[in-house]
Structures are given as C-alpha cells and as structure tokens.
Amino acid sequence: MSFKFAHICDYLERCEGISSYNPPLPPAELKSRLYRQHATWFASHHQDIDALDEHGTTALLSTFLPCRRKDRIYGLQSASLLKLLGRCLGLSASARHELSSFQTPNNGDLGDCLQRLLKVRGPPPLPFVTLQEVDDALHALASANRFSAPSVRQSFHPSSSIDLLADVLLRLHAVEAKWFVRLILKEFAPVTLNDRSIMTSVHFLLPDLLSMQDSFENACYALRTTFVDYPSRPDPHSRNILRQTAISLFRPTPGVKVSRPGYTKARSIKQCLEMTAGGKWLLERKYDGEYCQIHINLARGDNWLKIYSKSGRDSTEDRAGLRETIKKCLRIGSDKCKIKRACILVGEMVVFSDTENSILGFDQIRKHVSHAGIFLGAENDTPGRPGEHLMIILFDLLLLDDEDILSRSVEERKARLSSIYKRIHGRAAPAESCVMDFSQGNAERRLMNHFAASIACRHEGLVLKRCGVSYLSHGSIAGIKLKKDYITGLGDEADFAIVGASYSAQEAKKRSELRLKFTHFHLGCLINKAALDHDGIKPVYKIVATIAYDHCMSTEILERVNVEGSLLAEPYNEQSSPLTIESDNTSKMEVCFRDPLVFEVLGSSYSKLPGGYFMLRHPRVRKLHQDRTWKDCITFDQLQLAAAEALDTPQDSETQENVKW
Template identity: 45%
Template sequence: MPFRFSHLCQLLESLEEIERHDPPLLRDARRDRVQKTVVAWFRVHRRSIDAPDTDRVALLSSLFPERRTDRVYLLQAPRLLQAIARGLELRSEKLATLNRFKSPGNGDLGDCLARVLKVHDAEPRLGYVSVEEVDAVLQDIASKVRFSSPAVRTRKSLSNDSPGHLLAAIVRRLKSFEAKWLVRMILKDYAPVVLDQQHVLRCFHFLLPALLKFQDTFEAAMHLIQGPLGEFPSSPDPRSQVVFRKQAAELLRPQIGVKVGRPSFHKARSLKDCLRTVGSRKWAIERKYDGEYCEIHIDLSKGPDCIQILSKSGKDSTQDRQGVHGWIREALRLGTSECRFKRTCILLGELVVYCDKERQIQAFHKIRKHVSRSGSFLGNDADSQAHEHEHLMIVYFDVLMVDEEITMRLPHRQRRDRLRDLIVKKRGSAVTAEWKEIDFAQVTAERTLVEQFACALYDRCEGLILKPSDAPYFPLDNAGDWRGFVKLKADYMIDMGSDRDVADFAVVGGSYDAQQALKSGLQNISWTTFHIGCLINKEAVLRFQARPSFRVVEVIHQEHCIPKPDLEALNRLGKFRQETDSLHRKFDLCPVRYPIPPMDVVFRKPFVIEVLGSGYVKPPNQDFFMLRHPRVIKLHLDRDFTETTCIDELSSLAEKARNIPEGSESQETGRLVKKIMANRRERDERSSMRTTPQSTASTSPSLRRRTPVSHRAESTQLPKVWIDTTKTLSSHECVVEVSRGAVSPLQVSATQGERAFHPPPLSSSTRENSIEHRNTKESQPTTRPQKRTIDVAADQCLALSARKKVQKTASNADLPPLSPRTILRNSASRLTGIWALGNG
C-alpha cells in the first residue's frame, strides 16, 4: 500500500523536538539522539518502504526536497500564503494569523498554518494522504513553471487548477502538524530540522550514497536498486556490505543524460592545513577558473541533438547555453572521421567569457550577458550590451566516460592523457585547464605549491584545485585512502593576511526572515538579514558635518555568513538603535534596485563590520562592484561609520583587485610567496610557544597561584617555626623549633593557649602581593582543632627577606649569626606593623 505522509511527518516532528529541546542539548548528544531516531524510524517502517507498491522516488523527494532542483514552484512564503488562503477560503482573522510569520517570535509560515488548523484536528478526515499523492501535486505545480527542467515540463498534467486549489485539496485532509511540514516541503527547507544526508541515505539503502555519486538523481539510483541491484538487501550486516559493494562496483556505470556526482572538497584554511591533508603523495595542481561548472554529455545516436549540458545543480541547461554548441562540435570533431569516440562521451568543464581584444578571460558577472535562464536574461539591467569580441569559452578539465570505457576509474594523470587526445585546443573557444604534478615527498614541494598558487592569483584565477594523481575521480567501492579534492583559494587562506579582499562596511538596517530565524539557533532573534551600505558623501561628512547619505550595496544573511557572537550582539544592541520612522532618521538612503530586499528597521547609528569576500563582482542589476560571497569577520563596536569604506573607495578596491598589478609577474609573485611563507613561519612559532612545556617556560603568577599543594615541594625551602603560645607574645618567650620545610610562606603552628595567635585579615595591598593567598585561605580549617596550624598571612618577600638576612649574617665574619629566636622576633614585629596598617 502507498506510504503514508503522516509517517514522514512523525519523523520530522520528532527531530524538531530534539532540535528545540529546552535546555538545548550539546552537539554530540543531539547528534546521537537524531541518529537513533532516524534508525528507529527506518526499522519500524522498513516493510512499507521496501514494499513493491511504494514509490521510493517520491519518498526520497519528500525527505530531501532541496535536491529536486529540477522542480521550480515559484511559491516563496508570501505567494504560498496567498495561494493557501485562497484555496482554503480563510477569513480575515485567520489570514492575519498566517501573516504573523513575518514578525519575530511567531515561527515560520508552517507554524502559523498549524495554529490556524489546530482547531480542526478533531474533525474526521476523508482518508489518509500518501507521499505519492503529495509528490504528484508538487509535480503538477512544477510542470507549469517554465523555470523547471524540460523533463518536468514534459510530464504536464491535463488539470488547469491553480496551485492554491491543488494544495487546498491536500491540506483539508491533513492534521495541523502535517500541514506544517507540507509548507516547509514546498519551500524546500525543513529548518530547524537538518537531515544528515549520508546517514539517512545509508539507512534507506546501504548502496544509495555510492549510487548517487555517479548517477546523481533519485530516479536513476532507484532504477538500479530495483533492477540490477534488486537482489541486494537494504540493510545487511557490515561484513556483508563490503562484499556487496565490490559486486555492485562492477555493475555500475555512468548514464548519458544523468548528472554525475561531484567529489568532496576540503577547503584548506592555511598552508599548513593543506600540507597536512595532502600528506606525502603525488598530487595534480590544477588552476581554478572563475566560471560556471558544466557537465557535457555527448550521444552521437541522437544526431543533431547529440549535445546535452547539465549545470552544477543538475538542471538541464542545454538550450540556455547554445552559444557553446559550435565550439563543442569543433573541439570534439563531431561528425568527422577524426572524432576520437564512436557513441558516447562525458566531459567536465568551466564555462567562461573570453575577450578576443584583451586576449584573456573576463570577469564572472559577464556570463549573464551570454547565458539565459530558461530563455530569460536575468540581472543585466545595468550591464552594457554584449560586445562582438566577447564570447563563451569552455575550459575542459576532466573526462569521465568514453564509449564503454569508464575513465572516472582511472588515475588523474591517465584521465588528462585521454582528455588531451579528445580535445582539439583552440585559443578563445576550447582549452584545457593548466596543471602540474607535485610530489609532496620532496622538500621543495611546499615552495613549489606556493609559487603555483601565487602565479594563479597573479593571472586572476580563483585559486588551485589539488587532485590525487594516482586516485580515480572517486572510488566506487569506497576502498583505499582516497580523501577527495583540496580547494586552495585566497579568501580561505589565513596566510594571505592583508592580501585577502577585506573591507569595513556600515550596517544601516536589518530585516527578519522566518526560515533564517529557525536556522540561527538563537532565541528571540529580531533580525536575520543585515543591510550594509557605503557613504556616498564621506568627504562632506568629515569636512562639513553634512547629513550622511548611504547606498545599500549588499545584504548579508546570518546562515554561514555571520558569526554567532556577532549575530547575538547585533540583535541585542540593535534594539537600542532601531528606528522605524523615516522622519527621524539621521541619514539618507538612496533607492535600491531589485534583488536587494527592503529593510524592516534602520539603525540610527550604523554598526561597523569587517567583511571578507572572494574577489569583486558586479551584483545583478547594479552599476557598482561589491565583494563576492561576503562574510562577516568581526563586529567593531569601537569604530564609527565615518571610518568605513565609501562608494568611491569601494570602486578603487575593486579596480585594484580585478586588474593585473603594474609590476612584473616575477616581482608580484615573489612578494606573495615571501609573505605566505613568512606568515606560515610566524604561525608555527606562535603555535610552538603555546605548546611549550610549563617546566621550561616562565610561569605567570596566576598559574602559580593555582598550583596544587602536592607540587609546592619544588618551591623555595623556608624556615618552619613552632611556637608555644602558652607564653604571651609580649614576653617573646617562645619554645622554638626551626626546621627546613617546604612551607610557603612562613607557617607557624601553635597549641591552644591563653592568647592564641590569630592573624587579622590582609590589607588589599598585601593580598595582591601574596602569591599563595588563595591557596592558604582555602587551606584554613573550618573548625578550631586542639592543636592547629596557623598560616601567617605575610608576603612571601618577607620570608625571603628573613632568609637573606640569615645568609648575609652567617657570611659576615665580624658578627655572629642570628639565632632563630631573633629571626622570629623580627618577623613578628613586621607582621604586627602590617596588621596595624591594614586595620588602620
């Protein structure tokens, strides 16, 4: 029987309870609970999942709606609210409840819909809703949107119902909490629940993660599981899994028209991190070009329509990239006797814009003038027209299949040899990525890597990609020590220092997004998105105290872009600076163009943040350059907005970063190599200083103050004096026993007598100078014993001074050494003076 949608909602509801546990669970404890919950859910529903009449593609699409990039619904939260309200014919008060998701503290649209439908949970339903029904409705909605993939649009149903009526027919049969998850499924965001994709896929079928590596669609993967791999159980024991994986690896092959998965990438945060990852193996160093990833499938049996181009997300963009079809035919010699394959081929490349006039690759943002999105050119309202001397070019860097040969199983150097044989290179139309092999077992490997990195940055490439020379594209049987690829970029590397693209900006306002708020992990968050601006009249503000005027240049969302402490500070301090009335603003704001969204509040005094980016790019529909992929490094509360980057300074920074330096290549690369190596050595020195053993390093007083009592035997040996307090101190008649002990400071033991020796509390100056004051205070007994030990609360320098006097007197030939009685009398008189000073 079909799989019930309520079963899926129960899993998501349980995971949400774990994420919203109060008090919040620790990360490891939360992860363990989530994994146990997922495993238990699959164990309970295993029979239904594996049933022949269950549409497992629909179930996987429901578990991971974000992977269905081929489906576009055009239903963001505001439009989805209107569609549901019309379909359910909600009254005004319930519509107002739905609109509360736009305000902080009310949850997202799914939470608000659940509140509206909560009163109807007790009403009978007309049968249960299955996952297959929900998937069919979403397929019907997506098939009518032109931004969906061609395969989705071809399966268009005959129904002319609006999305609101289609969804209303489903929502009326759902309970309130089930409707909440349906809304989040349409928005392709289950936040605050984030499913561990690899773990869930392994629980679904142990081969599914490996299958999606080379056939990255649920339809193709399930076709294999239900076909050639149908005899394998879904969840065998670990020992059997090893055998089954080896058997499955022999049956697997890429499929024309189905996107191949991508290997995992490790982002090297420093040169040391990169070297630790690569080890002592041979790696191929390949330049990373700033373009759009494309996967080219060739099937000669289709005649003129033999070319298919897939984007990074897996969407079919063949028609949108018609400008490179001719270059592909020419490079591969299609339709000629010189073509190096007979039937099929899969190639990987980077789509860039090349300028014949400048004879170099152009900036990333110029691609949108040559590539449409489902037939429309988006984001180029402020761009110039495409020039005749600018055109698309493909930089090929890998080949995955040639006819029956699965080249992705070959080592990298052999794949590059096959690629060289396939491609006819021509400057401006088809080239291969520059690469070099480095043996990291050699002592010169580190410097060679840095030199290659510096040369790539000089030529305005994004960075480098490191690929194992002796490893396949990715192993199909998960064997060996394959670690994936390493990505080396300037904005990742802390060794770059000031050469990274960093600038200070003013935070002029903020806005709230309900879905972003669920991902933040913060309670009572007011703003999730912050609008950063630049002064357009900075000189007038500084010289003549003119009214500031800002231009919003970017918005930064909290997810992965703002450190959590800074996000908390902005939400906490922003409440004292927010201004909703435009009449009371202390600065002006220039009109903004789409896609920059409007802000909810304006901060009377803008905050100052330090922002890191990956180069400079012209944002869509804008006429200025801005940092690409901006991320907040730090919030500076000690800086004023007049110290931030103005719009003219931003333009100068972008021009400097985009243009090749005026100096020679050798000078610029040499300077960068020296800087990276120097920063590497400096970090290593600081790291070695932090890891120096305490016995060989100088110990601060704060560390010595916390030294355990058992370790104080290593300290200076000071006199230990025993006093019989049955005699009064004024008579100085003491029975003295002096011994060399490990007591610090001077420790006096006394028996209970007529006038016991009770030291008064220390003065503030004495307390600060006393190194062992805390330990001596904690060591005092709470009850007075018959014979007790009294720690004389004196400065350690007093005891050391007494000891030095003894040594000095003993070394003097003219004077006899002082007796212990004299030493004690002098010490007692000094202590009496200190206590009198403290009490006075």
C-alpha cells in the same frame, strides 16, 4: 502500496521535538537521541519502504531530501506561499491575517502559523493523504515554473497544479500541513537531516548509486532492476562484500549527472603541505567561471548535447552559446570524431575577449548565459562587445563509450581527455596543470610559485588532485582547494556600516534557541561623506549587500549584533530618519539603525553586481567592531576604487607579480 505522508511527518515532528528541547540538549545527548529516533522509525517502517516500487521510493527520497531535487523549482517564498495557501484553503481575510503573523519575530514560521490555524478546524475529510499524492502535487507545482528542468516542465497542465495542491491541503491534518509547507519551501528547520543516513536507511547502495547517477529516478530504477536481489539492509559482514560486487556494475549514464567529488579547503600553505602527505598531486588552476558537466549522446540525433551546472540543474538551453564550440572541438559529425556513442566531459565556462586576448571577469558571464530565457542581473550592464564569447576550459573526462574511465587515475583521465578534442583558441582549451612531487625538498617553494602565478592571472587559486586514485575515491583526502580568501590575511576585506536589518521567520527557525529579532543585515557605503561637514546634511548610504547570518557570521557576532541592533533600531522613514538610503531593495529593509554598527567583511575578490557597481564577492563577517564608527567605514567611491585595483590585470609580467607575492 500506499505509504502515508503522515508517517514522514511523524518522523520530522519527533526530530523537531528533540532539536527544540528547552533547555537545549548537550551536543552528545542531542546526537544520541536523534540517532535513536531515526533508527526506531526506519525499523518500524522498513517493510513498507522495501515494498515501494521505484516511483514510491523516489517520492520518499524527494520528500525527505527536497533540496536534492534541483529539477523542481517552485518559485515560492513564505509571502507568496501565504497567498497561495489562502486561495487553496479558501481562507477569510481574518484567517489570512492570522496566518501572516509569522512575519513577527519569535512567532514561528509559516508552517507553525498554519498548524495553529488549522487546529481549531477539527479533523480533515478522508481519505488520508499518501506520499505519492504529495509528490505528484509538488511535481505539478514545479511543472508550472519556467526555471524547472525541461523534463519537469513537459508535464505541465494549466489546471492541474492548483487543483492537486488544493486537494492535498484540504485533507491534511494540522501537523501534516506544517511539514507540507516546509517541504514546498525546501526547509525543515530546526530539523537538519543527514542525507547519507537517510539514503543508507532506505537502501545501503543508494549513496554509491547517487554518486554515479545523481538522480533519484535513475537510482531507484536501478535498485528495482539491476540490484533487485540485493537486500536493502544487509548485516555488516555481508555489506562490504555486496557493496564491492555492486560497485563493479556501476556505470555513468549519458544524460544523468555524475556527482562531484568532495574537496577539502586548505587554510594555509603549511596545511596544504600537510594534507599532501609527501605524495604526488596534480596541480590545476582554478578558473573563475561556472562549472559545466557536458554529456554527449550521439544516439539522440539533434538532441545530442546536455549540460549540467554545479547545482545539478539542466542548463543546456541556458548555455546554448557553447553548443557550436563543443561540436567543433570534439569534431562531432566528422570522420575525425573520437566518440562512437557517448562521452561525459567536465569543464569551466568563462567569457573570452578576442580583443583583449584574455579571459574576462566572472560578472561578464551573465551577459551571455540566460536563465529560462531571461538574462538575470544584466539590466544595468553595458552590452557585450564584439569579440566576446563563451569559452570552455576542459579538465576531466568521466565517460567515453565503453571504456571504464572513472576507475582510472586523474592523470590517466587527463591524458585520455587530451586525445579526443582539439584546442580552439579562445573557445576550447585545457586547464593549466602539472604533476608535483611533494616529497621533494623544494615542494613548498614550487607550490607558492604556482599559487602566486594563478592569483597574478586573476584566477581563484589552485585545485590539487591526488595522483593514482579514481574519480570517486573514498577514504583519504582526494582533492584540496587552495584559494586566496581561505588564507588569513590574503582575502579582500573592508569595514562596512550596518545601516539596517530585517527578519525572516524561515531563517530564524534554524536558530530558534537564540530568539532572533534580525536575520539579515544591510551593508551601506556613504556616497556624500565630503558634504557631512555642513550642518543639516544627513548621511546618504547606498546599500551594496545584504548578509544573512547563515554561514556568514559566527554565533557570537550574531547574538551581539541582535542585542546592540535592537537598541538602535527604528522604522525607516525617508523624512524623519537620521540617514537616507539609496537602494533598489529598500522595501526589504524593515528597520534602520540610527547609529550604524560596523562589520569587518571578508570577500573572495570583487564582482560587478546587477546594480552596475562592484562589491566583495561571497562576503562573510569577521568582526563586529566596537572601536570604530560608521565614519571610519569604506565609502562607495573607495569601494569601487579598491575593486578596480584588485581586478586590474598587472602591467608587470606574471613572473614579476609572483616575486611581489
């Protein structure tokens, strides 16, 4: 059957009306209204949703939850999408200018501007646009992007993507066009959808299915085949019985990513001890690398390997440097191989130096791992030295032939993992781990020793996994992350000058009630501090980071920096501005601050950026200082020195470093 795209737009439009209510609704009232709207919409359409085939259900989920389609990369931001819209809709120069008004603060996003533009054009031609047509157009658009998954790119046709996109756009009503634009940008702000609520409302088994097979296509196929006799929304009493029966039939599928379990952050040693509740936990060092989920399927011949990244992207081609190592450590092709048909392993990819006989920093990975054939950010890096290569550190086993691995405890899975591969020095090794009983009196001291040892080796910290529970256990805390920057006073921090700012309509839409003028802030470090004692010398800053407000600063700081920054902002001009900016991205900075403000910034150690210099990793704003000026901020040379000291491998032994900690 044909499900109208307009139905989903109606859902999103009603949610936006509630979320953007003026004055803003109290949190409890907002939650209640959104829940009632959600329940009403799904109750009205549940028969049509149940009648969808597997492709229709996949299209429905892909439209509601576009961010989960990691295989589809469109490569479009608001500015580039504006040009594409102008081409598809045949817009005049004046219409394109009107459409570009989203770049002005508080004028809405690109979707809003397109809606206003199309309203005056009257109703579009028939027939109405179906959900499947929208999904087909998006799939065709993604197939033309080299960063999309191979399974998406293989359907590419030179003319289909633009033709399908134009056909859909020309038949959309104004409000539908707004949500179609936001769908392409994978951002529905100010609407925030709850993934689990959407999935459960489509079918109660979807959250569990997607935790086992993180693919809409595979999950929807299972619903229409294996679980076709299960009702989509059973009564509460039957739900638990049916769910337990269904879970016993769940199995991972080689080539389809298994979801990662959730971890809880511990903000102190004391909190970590409270979370462990006196039980037995496996302590594992958290290496500073990139997550790999490795799928082996010997039935596929030469295509026996598939590697997924943390985001769920198929990175097999990018991480080809691991292929030979994986083959040798699993002894694939020899009579000593313990794998009969298939297995799924989990590990961390790092770079190892034979010369230094150690694991190198995270920033070295980009020299060895491409993205669709491009070594992103490596232009200014020194070439990789002889003896440097990729290494895999293995820490879990999710599938081995017909064995029911996922239902086993973490210690059982690790023991089984160690039996199927051989260590290769500098190439393949297990993650260092041990089981610890937190009911013992010396638990705190032992935890601190393990944590200090991990930090002394320049790892990120520890991961704690509860013993005796399965991989995808539900309910109590199953995993804890303990990292240096999570603990107050232990992270790396410094004061940075805020030399300028810029505005993104897409980001501002997330906090439309604040009427933001700036959403991104550019941090600079002085490179000529010594010369400022001379008259007529302007301060010269090097931009070392751009911080977006989302998840990086509190609402209070965001509001204050917008108010104070608006009083200091002026267009940047190299000749007339009171400061000089050095940056590869100067054009992205819309205004400079004639008297820079000061952020206190916290990071997770340091990493080398594509520009060839070091900066705090994952920077977050802790404070907007009122008692300090830009003259008190860290200079560029001081930043590089701080990074060198933090990243330098200690000359002391690991034990001596622990004592210092």
